Amino acid sequence: MTDKTIRTGSGASHAGIHGIGGYRPSRVVTNEEICQHIDSSDEWIRTRSGIIERKWAEPHETVQMMSVASSRKALSRAGIDPAQVDCVIVATVSHLLQTPAVATLVSEELGCTPAAAFDISAACAGFCHGVALASDMVRSGSAKYVLAIGVERLSDITDPTDRGTAFIFADGAGAAVVGPSEAEGIGPVVWGADGSKFDLIRQNETWTDVLDMDQPVMPTLRMDGNPVFRWASFEMAKIAGEALDRAGMTIDDLDVFIPHQANMRIVDAMARALKLPEHVVIARDIAYQGNTSAASIPLATEALLESGDAKSGDTALFIAFGAGLAYAAQVVTLP
Amino acid sequence: MASTEEIRAGLAEIVNEVAGIPADDVQLDKSFVDDLDVDSLSMVEVVVAAEEQFGVKIPDDEVKNLKTVGDAVAYIENAQS
Numbered sequence: 384m385t386d387k388t389i390r391t392g393s394g395a396s397h398a399g400i401h402g403i404g405g406y407r408p409s410r411v412v413t414n415e416e417i418c419q420h421i422d423s424s425d426e427w428i429r430t431r432s433g434i435i436e437r438k439w440a441e442p443h444e445t446v447q448m449m450s451v452a453s454s455r456k457a458l459s460r461a462g463i464d465p466a467q468v469d470c471v472i473v474a475t476v477s478h479l480l481q482t483p484a485v486a487t488l489v490s491e492e493l494g495c496t497p498a499a500a501f502d503i504s505a506a507c508a509g510f511c512h513g514v515a516l517a518s519d520m521v522r523s524g525s526a527k528y529v530l531a532i533g534v535e536r537l538s539d540i541t542d543p544t545d546r547g548t549a550f551i552f553a554d555g556a557g558a559a560v561v562g563p564s565e566a567e568g569i570g571p572v573v574w575g576a577d578g579s580k581f582d583l584i585r586q587n588e589t590w591t592d593v594l595d596m597d598q599p600v601m602p603t604l605r606m607d608g609n610p611v612f613r614w615a616s617f618e619m620a621k622i623a624g625e626a627l628d629r630a631g632m633t634i635d636d637l638d639v640f641i642p643h644q645a646n647m648r649i650v651d652a653m654a655r656a657l658k659l660p661e662h663v664v665i666a667r668d669i670a671y672q673g674n675t676s677a678a679s680i681p682l683a684t685e686a687l688l689e690s691g692d693a694k695s696g697d698t699a700l701f702i703a704f705g706a707g708l709a710y711a712a713q714v715v716t717l718p
Numbered sequence: 719m720a721s722t723e724e725i726r727a728g729l730a731e732i733v734n735e736v737a738g739i740p741a742d743d744v745q746l747d748k749s750f751v752d753d754l755d756v757d758s759l760s761m762v763e764v765v766v767a768a769e770e771q772f773g774v775k776i777p778d779d780e781v782k783n784l785k786t787v788g789d790a791v792a793y794i795e796n797a798q799s
Contacts, residue, residue: 431759610778613762648759 394524398561399568400514400718401463401528404456405685406449406556407672408440417550420543428550433647437553437673439538446478449556450489450534453681457530458493460718461560465494468560469526472516473502474509474677476706477535489532499526506584507643507705508574509533509677510557514701515572515711517561528562533677540586542603551646552604553673557681559718570630570714573622576707580614583607584706615645615704616652622712623657623702630714637663638697639687639717643704644669644679653702664692676705684717693717720798725772725791732767733787736760746788754787764790774798 413436414425428434440449450473458465471493473486486500505512510533517529537552561569584606593599623642627634640663642650647669654665668683675682680701687693695717702712720728730744737760743753750756756764761784765776768790774797776784784790 431757609758609762609781612759613766613778616763617766652759652763 392524394520394522395527395563396522397564397567398518398521399564399566400715401560401562402457402459402461402718403557403559403681403684403688404453404458404460405558405678405682406453406456407682408438408444408449408554410439410441412437412439412553414550417543421546421549423546423550431646431648432551433650433667433670434550434673435670437671438555440536440554444536444554446475446485446534446536446556447488447492449536449554450485450532450558451492453534453556454489454493454530454532454558457558457560461562463528463560463562468493468495468498468528468530470517470520470529471495471498471500472513472529472531473500474505474513474531474533475502475535476504476506476509476676477537477540478502479539486532493530495530505677505709505711506707507645507674507676507679508703508707508709508711510559510680511572511701511703511711511713512574512709514559514561514569514715515574515713517559518569521561521563528560530558531561532556532558533679533681535676535678537604537674537676540601540603545603545605547608548604548606551674553675555672555675555678555682557678557685559681566716568716570626570632572711572713573626573629574709574711576709578707580610580708583611583614583708611708612646612649612652614708615649617656619702619704619710620653620656622704622710623653623700626700626702626712626714632698632714634658634663635660636698637700639664639666639693639699641666641680641683641687641699642702644672644683645674645705679703688717720772722791722795725794726787728771729764729768729787729790729794732764732771736763736767744787746786746791748787749785750787750790751785768794772798
């Protein structure tokens, strides 16, 4: 008789982020340029969002290209060879070819093949979902090293004449290498979604709706700003607190607060709601980058590490939230 | 139950904290947007703080009807009763 019990996989005791890299597209778009299409002003945009300028991708800066560029930086900083990567996760909502997953091309171009490769759709919360999946894979033995990438070309699906969103969205990519770690470097994720708020941030039409139009146009993103602001600023502050609790930390243990760069007003309101102590460094990358959805947290993290405002070994809180409405938060040790 | 003046004073403190407007300027006849320069995002913060302080619910759909400080005070008074 053979033993028919299926063996349980086993991985590392702890997971951590070994390297982070970002890619910022080359085209700088000023508020003045945005105001050529909407009835607004530089001052109004700065007051309402904290955005001074944003980066939009040029045609050659594709989702794949930006993913690969940010991943190469992350791998090099982590000292990990692409061949050591067992899984590539790409979080995006703006890769306009639905299937196959862009992750397969990214993996192939990087030299990670035959790593598992797939895309996830969790909008602005995508990167934190990717990090949560990656750390669970490392600890369960499904993978030793995982690339978690957040990438967007939101400029492709932004309506330049929509006063509610035209000034907010931007493009970019950020990647993290997740792997085994001596001590725990990625705390338990607190995540969830509320489909009753599905319509608050969404693509305005389905592709089939578009085909039914007399003059088909690209579907674009729509957002109901004030309810989103309320949910993000106050409900998400509670989720941030839960992520700290689950990691066994208090707000005083935190060195860096890196929320999704949705809007500077949300960053400020969350910081007030959380009563962040003065010593905590707050990511404010949105001012010169815009809201890059899934890419915003790794981009903001890279910027803080490069400027020296944050350093390797710091304890940081990631919290991301957006369309769904979906959210995810975790405490991490910065690489 | 708080009196009209207590609610106005409490709201004035909240507006001061959120938007930096002197509390004495926050009088019943004042418009949040036109007189006090409280924009719609700050208004959301004011509403959330008021909900906590006065133990009431002010849904998103109602917020746009609260044009003046008096509107907000009246809404809170009604919601409390």
